[in-house]
Amino acid sequence: MNHFLVTINNHLYWLAQSSLSDIQDNSDNDIISKLTINKVIQGVLIIVSAYSILKIVDKLILWLSERIAKRWRLRVKQFLPFLRMFVLIVTVIILMNLFFHLSRENIIAVTGTVAVALGFAFKDYASSIIAGIVGLFESPYDVGDRVKIGDYYGEVMSYGLRAIKLQTPDDNLVTIPHNKIWTEAVSNANAGALEAQVVTEFYFAHETDVNLVQKLLYRVAHTSKYTALKLPILVIIEEKPWGTLFKLKSYPLDARDEFVYKTDLTTRAKQAFAKHKLSYPRIFEVEGGPLE
CATH class of the missing domain: 3.30.70.100 (Alpha-Beta Plaits)
Incomplete structure (x- = not known):
């Protein structure tokens, strides 16, 4: 009788452990982690911090570029797109780590879902972002360059994730998405040099x-x-x-x-x-x- 009870207890223990293990496995396989007030507050603070850092970086780089030797002005400004891209990438990684279970399977699932969503719902936006990344390496324009894109000519004042801001001779600030480099000719008057003909x-x-x-x-x-x-x-x-x-x-x-x-x-x-x-x-x- 005692032997029988011991056997039953062993089976019940095994079933309990098995159930807990299954629950844990299912929890690990969930893409989105459990939302709590603390996580939401952390997420908001991270976004606010990233926005503040971007503004500080913009002002600091522009301030520094105007106070160093003239020949280094454009080179300093050209660091701005890379710094902005770095801050944005780090922010996205931190937020994903906060709100998602970043297992290999989940990363693949999230990446596939985001790719499909961007492909259909935000085709032009995704195209501009990809063009902006390509532009960092091909350099059809940089901050401080004087360029003509379509009907607009002026100085590139900022290089964002999606678009550049162009200041025209009439002092208008024109926003031009990066995907224009796929379809429009880009005429660059100085290409990083201080002088332009x-x-x-x-x-x-x-x-x-x-x-x-x-x-x-x-x-x-x-x-x-x-x-x-x-x-x-x-x-x-x-x-x-x-x-x-x-x-x-x-x-x-x-x-x-x-x-x-x-x-x-x-x-x-x-x-x-x-x-x-x-x-x-x-x-x-x-x-x-x-x-x-």
Whole structure:
């Protein structure tokens, strides 16, 4: 009888242990962990902290870039996208570890689910994020570059996970998603360099002395306080039906001075042209519109 009771007890103990083990296994296989108030509070604090860190990093990098030697300004700004990406990735990993059981099977399941969701519901958003990651390595543009994408031209002020912010010459801040690099040509004026070529155009009548105009343009460029004299200065001449087009190609010391530099060149050149009484082209009306 005692032997029988001992046997029953052993079986009951085994069943109890087996049930607890099954419950534990099922708990481990759950993707989402049990939600508690503490976890929610921690999650909110993590998100707020990440947002604060991103703002601090933005202000610190921009502050530092404006106070170091000018030639290092753009290089410092180009660290900003990588720092932002690092903060975002660390934040996502911490949140996933807080709210999910990160076993190998669960990671595969979550990754597959997220991929499918992004593929169908957020196709354009996912495309922009992927393009932003690709852009970090291919570098079609960096913070501080002066680029033209579609109809917009200006300086790249920030490089986010989904888009860049472009400040135009009219002081407008334009947000352009990264996936534009798949379909739009990206024209980069300085590609990380401090200088960017400026092309200033001048128009004259056919009878104008070409050699005199060339000399005046070279003198104007060489005497401008904005000109980077170590870089080439070139005058290109094109003959048009209505007259002669002169293109003065030169570089300012800082790409930010592009339009101030162009204004300075134009003002000083016109003063020199006026002294020599150079004649400008005359546009005639012809059938179908003005002659170009």
